[in-house]
Amino acid sequence: MLIKSIFGGKSEVTESGSKKCPVVLMTRIRLARNLADTPFPGWAKETRRKEVLETCLPSVASLSQMKRGISAEIESLSDLERQILVERHLISRELSGHADAAGVVISKDQSISVMINEEDHLRIQVIKSGYRFKSVWNAADAIDTALEEQLDFAFSSKLGYLTACPTNVGTGMRASTMMHLPALVISNQMEKVVRAVNQLGIAVRGLFGEGSDASGSIFQISNQTTLGESEEEIVKRLSSVLRTIIDQEMNAREKILEKDPNKLYDKIGRAYGILQNSHLLTSSECMNLASLVRFGVDLEMFPEKTRNIVDRMFIECQPGHVQYHAGQEIDSNARDAFRAEYMRKQFENVSRPIFNLHETSTEDDTPKPDSEPETD
Template sequence: MIEPLLNCKDAELTHNTQKATPVVLSTRLRLARNLLGTPFPERASLAQRSDILSKCSDHLSGLGKMKKGSFFEISELSDLEKQVLVERHLISRELCESQQGSGVYINKAQTCSVMINEEDHLRIQFLKTGFHLKNVWKQIDRFDTELEEHLDIAYDSEFGYLTACPTNLGTGLRASVMMHLPGLVLSDQMERVIRAVNQLGITVRGLFGEGSDATGHVFQISNQQTLGEQEGDIIDRLGNVLKTVIDHEVNARFKCLEDSRSKVLDQIGRAYGVLRNAHVVNSAEAMNMLSLLRLAVDFEMLPESNRAEIDRFFIECQPGHIQHATKSEIEPDERDVCRAKKLREELGSLPALDFDKLADLT
């Protein structure tokens, strides 16, 4: 059912060839919106939820951004299909567990997905590879404006946009950036950075959001406050914090090279060898070793042209994607064998690591 989506060669997070920054993997902005005079999804009856789903999906289909997009009712997707969409960051784990009358509309390039009847009637999110907070904000703001021309959205002059959870009141905006931070992790500075940004109203989560692990040294960093602050101010404040985190990450990488050069190079070399030769690799191992290969690209030990391929594996080596590729739900041990085979085949053409390049960087 989701095969056309997965086979799309224009997908932003899996087939984007634009140059990403060394530290930032992707940018994601999400808006929470609700229809005026209609109960929030958890309080709505099945008939009301179905009516909301039909009404919202009809309006979304008429928007230019959704041309040639795909609509899925969650109740009609298998557990495996839902898992794949979560791994692509196109739906939330909460939507997977929702009642009947929920769905998602995803545009062809997978840069925009709109969840219907998750916690709120509409959860609109825009994605883009790299560090593009202001650019993505302009896109989602235009989309939101166009959507409000067709739907009556619940808004209060004092509290702003009304949402099911009070933490989303006001702008309803959650801006986040996926960051690759091996330097801070390897130098044992990550906990200190997390504490510092938390004091600034910024939260740090793992790869798949709240409650998930930061495998592959990948973290989601986002704003917490949505009330009492304009959208532009939220974007600017988060952007300034993230630029500081990027500076600390770059400094930490060079500090690691100064203090533990042989250890860092050994870790990169071992990851390179294992990914190209191993016959059993679990998802956590794959993520952590792919992180080291991405670091090798940052250190110019591998060509920049390999970055997009490595970033794609961060998603395609997840359990759901491995199972979907085999057309069956397989046990973890068999998944680990299939994952290793995929990595051997697709990374077999990588050039040799150029350790001499580090002499120019340090």
């Protein structure tokens, strides 16, 4: 039932819409909150965690933002359902492994999810496509305010919101973007970028957060500190770093095209050919190939509408989604074969790339640097 609900409606995570975002795929804000005078989930006995779940689940589900949404206890979900929720960034890997006394509430459009009894009692998350810190923060703040009218949060006048991990104390906020940085990867500049932003208190991780790789040249970039700054200051500081990274990516793209365009065209052409004709694809390979096609969209080699297909495939090529579309749980070899077949169908009507950049597309899809965060 939950899987049908997840796939039955339009998802903010898999539908990029008409927004043209050459670098920033998604913007996310997550707030950590805990109930006052209640042990954190990692220290609480199961009976206390169940009490928290029984208190928080209906409170979250009753919010106007969650109308006609999905509410579930994690232990009631199958392994495949949990995996799909992780792949869609609706729950964390940690929550997926917490089968007892844990839950999640997800909004109808899947732009909002609230995890219960992960590391903290509540993890409020808002995620939207594109570079949209203003609307994402407004949505997260509204949910936080509404819940605080029903629940008594653990708060210190000196420290701010109290959290299980000391790095979250203060605002309890993690602001992040998912960024597509193929030129920095191809030109071997990402390591330098990572070192530089780490010194500024900014973390760089893979698509699925800490411990995940950066398949598809997709990186999750977020603040590391939450104490001593307001939410607005955190977003402002992060946005400044993100604008610099965007500029570096766009400059790297120009240099690649000036230095050896045929090498790039060959990569993009091969990626297109493999996606249309392969019979075995791993999820990592699929993401890397799709990344090159997305790069081609930015360079006007493919119609703008191809971007929507690629952005959706970043999620749907993951193991859980492949098994859902296959209609059964299958081993890795069978997944690779089904994934290749699925990609062939998705890309069979994608027109061949135009390598002569003097030719113009029928659509106005000139790539532009990402705009300011407040694009709503």
